[in-house]
Amino acid sequence: KNHRGTWQSCLFSSFLLVVPSAPPQLSVASTSPTDIRLTWQPLTSQHSRGAVTRYRIDYSALDQKGTVFSVELRGNETQLTLRELRPNQVYRLRIAAGTAVGFGVPSEWVLQQTIVLIFAPSELKVRTRVTTLNVTWQPSPNHTLVSGYKLSYREAETDGFSIRDRTSHALTVRLRKKARHHLLTGLAPGRQYEVRVWAFDKQKDGAAAVWKGRTDKIHVKEPNMTSIRATANGSTSIWLRWEKPRFINVRIINYTVRCSPAGTTNASLVSYYTSSSLEILLRGLRPFTHYELAVRSNGVNTAGPFSSTMVEATLPDRPSTPPEELQLRALNSSSVLVSWRPPLEPNGIIVSYKILYTVNLSEPEDEWRNLSEGGGIFSVEVHGLSGGTRYFLKVGASTKVGSGPFSPVMEVQTPLSTYELDIHAVTGIIVGVCLGLICILLCMCFSFRNGKPRSVFTLYACFLF
Incomplete structure (x- = not known):
């Protein structure tokens, strides 16, 4: 080997x-x-x-x-x-x-x-009632992979008891793949619940969409409050008084007052006040503004309907802001055009405008020259000014209550004076000279005709006399 x-x-x-x-x-x-x-x-x-x-x-x-x-x-x-x-x-x-x-x-x-991720249902919405919750949702983005939906709900608050003492175990309902809504019944009024909805397939559960909210409280049907009186207390406050509703068997704890500018559709402008007596002074309102007012009574875990709405306006006040968009334009050496827009917050009907102007900005305000115009006027010509001079102007507005702030001071320069010919005087002079020349010519012609030539001085003397 x-x-x-x-x-x-x-x-x-x-x-x-x-x-x-x-x-x-x-x-x-x-x-x-x-x-x-x-x-x-x-x-x-x-x-x-x-x-x-x-x-x-x-x-x-x-x-x-x-x-x-x-x-x-x-x-x-x-x-x-x-x-x-x-x-x-x-x-x-x-x-x-x-x-x-x-x-x-x-x-x-x-x-x-790897398993497919099942997304949570979209647009989970719950419509609340006293003892029911109507739950609706839209399918998951990959809903073709799901086998169905599951819905669970439980009470989500303790009211001073531990969760162990309160029955708060989630109850789960299995729904078909085509389900898009489910009605939960037999719930407690005025309780907070947590609702979860998720899709599942044969192997696993998907992500859940969650909603938390309360069932509606039981409202005691009591007659509307009718004896309501509102009185303007000033430019920023209104007194509101009412009487206790009659023929009711519920102990009233306090009252809720709803206040909003008349005609508003902005929910953020609606204010709510609570009063334990039969009157309230609404403060912090806007001057010269109409308000819609309503009152309802409140009991233990119950509330009555709001009364019919009444309208009351606050009183006018001085303007809070000056006139806007002040503009100055020199027309000639002795006049200036002043224009403006009304104040943004007039707090009433503007009855007059005051125009102050001066050539010395350091002068006290009471020494400035002034003009007054009606509340419907938004421009004026200031005459009698000096040419080639810088003027300072400002404008203020007034209601029947008083004057508001003046606008910021603006300045304008008038142009220098220019010499202007008197057309009528010049025309008279020209005509007079022409007539004089014609007379001299006539005299000369007459002198030569008679054969006695004379000097120009003699002819001029004849013309004068």
Whole structure:
């Protein structure tokens, strides 16, 4: 025999004895949309052929066979969870056991698909009544994969008792795949409930949509409050008084007053006040504004209807803001056009505007010259000014209560005076000179005709006399 060949044969035989002869039996399962769990049993001594010191897990996406990832574990491990995988993706996996010499034959590829993520139902809405909750929802985005829906509900508050003392266990209802609504009945009035709706398939439950809210309170039907009187107490307050409702058997604890600017559709502008007496002074209102007012009575865990709405206006006040958009334009050397817009918050009917102007900004305000215009006028010409002069002007508005703030001071420069010819005087001079020349010519002609030439001075003297 060839000595070199015999050595190779022995080495090959020795390798077969120390490498596991079979792979472990592999079990796989997807536990979430991004996880796959692998488990296996240790090899028997017959197949391990020595001490198993490590395991190697190979895996790749089925559509990316060229990219294989490997994970090595110690020999005493029997499970592994692969994480951060792609949902609804098929993966192939295999395992090989190894000794200190190397790894044995790997197992056959095993295919496993990560589970599909089931999204929560959308647009979960609950319509509350005294003892019922009408629950509606829209399907999950991937609703074609679901087998049906589940709905659970429970009371979500304790009212001073522990959750263990209060029956707050969730009750679950199983619904069909086509279900889009469910009516919960037999609930307690005025209680807070938690409602959950989620889709499920044959293997798992999806994410849940959650709603929390109260069933309606029981309202005692009592007659509307009719004896309500409102009186303006000033520009920012209104007195509201009423009488206790008659013919009711409920002990009234307090009253709720609803107040809002007349005609508003903005819920944020509606205010509510509580009073334990039969009157309330509503403060912090806007001047010269109409308000809609209503009152209702409240008992223990009950509330009556609001009364019919009445309207009352606060009194006027001085303007809170000055006239806006003040503009100045010099018309000529002696006049300026002043224009403006009404105040943003007039707090009443504007009865007049005052225009103050001066050439010296440091003068006291009472020494400024002024003009007054009616409340319906928004421009005026200021005359009698000096040419080539800088003027400072401001405008203020007034209601019947008083004057508001003046606008910021603005300045304007009048142009210099220019010489203007008197057309009538110039025309008279020209006509006079022309007549004089004509007379001189006539005199000269008359003198030459008589044969007595005279000097121009003599002719001019004749013309004068």
